Amino acid sequence: MESSRLLVTRIIEAQEGERRQLARQMHDGPAQSLTNLILQAEICERLFDTDPDRAKAELTNLKNAVNTTFQKVRDFIFDLRPMMLDDLGLAPTVKRYIDAYQGKVDYRITLHVTGEERRLPAPVEITLFRALQELLQNVTSHANAHQVTVQLNFQDGEVVLTVEDDGVGFDTVEALQPAQRGQAVGLKAMQERIEMLGGHLQVDSSIGHGTRVYIRVPATEPVVA
Numbered sequence: 001m002e003s004s005r006l007l008v009t010r011i012i013e014a015q016e017g018e019r020r021q022l023a024r025q026m027h028d029g030p031a032q033s034l035t036n037l038i039l040q041a042e043i044c045e046r047l048f049d050t051d052p053d054r055a056k057a058e059l060t061n062l063k064n065a066v067n068t069t070f071q072k073v074r075d076f077i078f079d080l081r082p083m084m085l086d087d088l089g090l091a092p093t094v095k096r097y098i099d100a101y102q103g104k105v106d107y108r109i110t111l112h113v114t115g116e117e118r119r120l121p122a123p124v125e126i127t128l129f130r131a132l133q134e135l136l137q138n139v140t141s142h143a144n145a146h147q148v149t150v151q152l153n154f155q156d157g158e159v160v161l162t163v164e165d166d167g168v169g170f171d172t173v174e175a176l177q178p179a180q181r182g183q184a185v186g187l188k189a190m191q192e193r194i195e196m197l198g199g200h201l202q203v204d205s206s207i208g209h210g211t212r213v214y215i216r217v218p219a220t221e222p223v224v225a
Contacts, residue, residue, distance in 0.1 A: 022080070029076055033069040040065060075100065079133065090125040090159075091117040094132060094152055101136055107145045107165075109136070115154030120219050127197060128152075128161050128217060131190055135163040135213055138186065143167025143211065158199075159219050164212040169205045187213075 040062045047055035078100070085093040091113050098111050119125075132150065139145050145167035153160040191201045199217035 025076065030069070030073050033065075033072055037062065037065055037069060082129070085125055085129060086122075089117070089119045090128060091152060091154075093125075093129060094150070097129070097132070098136075098150060105140055107139070107148055109148045109150060112149070112151045113154075114151070117154055118219075120159060124159065124197060124217050124219060127193055128159065128215065131161060131194070131215055132163065134186055134190060139163075139165050139167060139211075142170070145210070154219075157219055159217055161215040161217075162212065164210065166210045169207045169209045169211055171207065172203045172205050 040058065044055050044058045044062060047058060078097070082093050082097070084096060095111065095113070098109050102109050120128075136148070136150075139148055143165050145165040148163065148165045151160070151162040151164075153162075187201075187203060194201045194215055194217060197217050199215065202214040203211065204214070205211035
């Protein structure tokens with residue numbers, strides 16, 4: 001009974017953490033961009049009668065800003081829930097995500113997909129995709145890496161995701177303690193989600209020697225006890 005209550009508590013905490021992150025991303029991303037668009041539109045409106053040439057230039061700037069904001073919203077929707085994950089599966093979505101993410105970072109990402117690509121149960125696909133998102137975000141925020149290698153290996157009965165970087169590394173014992181914050185909490189929550197699917201997460205890292213995260217998950221629907 002106690003273990004079930006603890007599990008429910010952790011699930012609720014994870015959900016609320018994701019909602020807080022989503023709200024922060026909405027505020028700092030699309031919401032801020034839309035606010036800027038409104039201000040630019042007001043400038044154009046005031047200039048129409050007094051300075052038509054400048055108004056025309058501002059309209060061009062506004063059009064460019066709208067296109068940029070539209071792309072940001074599309075990226076935001078893809079990060080939130082890529083529809084191609086439902087339509088095409090994990091491997092194509094991972095390829096698309098890494099192609100897009102590469103343009104946002106200054107380190108090189110190399111992807112290797114091996115084995116026979118196939119559809120996996122929805123909980124497995126979304127859990128592995130979320131893990132990849134979080135691991136790359138950890139690299140961006142904490143690793144100071146120059147090279148990241150992502151391997152997605154479809155094996156008989158399971159799928160393996162490995163993310164390895166040449167960054168600054170960290171203390172793995174401390175990182176997987178529940179009481180830690182930031183990256184540590186993210187790794188602990190990720191480990192719990194993987195284990196709920198009957199999988200395994202292993203983190204190999206040391207300060208100054210990079211990080212390797214190895215995730216193995218059965219390619220079957222999780223069994224509910």
